[in-house]
Amino acid sequence: MSQEPVAATEVFKALADPIRWNIVQQVAQQEEFACSILEDTLPVSKPTISYHTKILTQAGLIEVHKRGRNYFYSLRRDVLREVINELWALAPGPRLVGESTADRGAKRPAQAPVAAAASGDTDVTLLTW
Amino acid sequence: MSQEPVAATEVFKALADPIRWNIVQQVAQQEEFACSILEDTLPVSKPTISYHTKILTQAGLIEVHKRGRNYFYSLRRDVLREVINELWALAPGPRLVGESTADRGAKRPAQAPVAAAASGDTDVTLLTW
DNA sequence: TCCAGTATTCGGCAACTATGAACTTAGCCG
């Protein structure tokens, strides 16, 4: 499937560059972020932007939509949350819910337990993990 | 000062390499992880291990203790959590857009950014930290 | 059809990664 979860390291690699990190932050602000805006808000050339956005796309972090001759990006929040999950597994927190390191050994099926909570889609999201 | 919070991108960079990611995962399993174990569990040479662990150290992700002629690493979970916070701010679950780029200007001191954003008003994101 | 605007591919330079060799420090045993 194209939904194959990209390796965590690839996502980190994508986020590891200040320019890309900046792009991600901007894209995260809107549902659809115009590529052209990046030219104004970033201190780099157009090709470089294209290069970086491609890396972000390959990492699965952003999605590209073309409309007319403009490109729009949107953040793949699900991918981001998966990565957060993986990180969290390493730093389970002072006292989360109850089971501390109990589920550490369990393989994570990348099914994102949290995403389910968030998709509830009221105005409240309770994250207990 | 010396505790200067390393930039998020630097942490990502440290995590972006498969070898380093592997190291972090192993170190996370124990309170004190012996360096020598890495020589058996990683497919790289000794100098390379040294190189990677140094990067992880500089990124603030692991701490080094020397005892006798052995080195031990431990994971800096607090650093990891800071990064998780930053990531979370990008995929906050509810409250998608809100005020667009309004709060981009605000400096993020890595001091509970998410909690602050949430506790302010209306729809709530509750983080059990 | 021609033109302006938009974003991608191509080529070279710079930076990073991996490794063998040599060095430093710590414990061991004669």
Added chain:
DNA sequence: CGGCTAAGTTCATAGTTGCCGAATACTGGA
């Protein structure tokens, strides 16, 4: 006590990858 071995690091170098400027393709409008 003095050399010997073990554990990691530092150094120098080769190979690889990342980054950006110049030139190129695609889109839509006059």
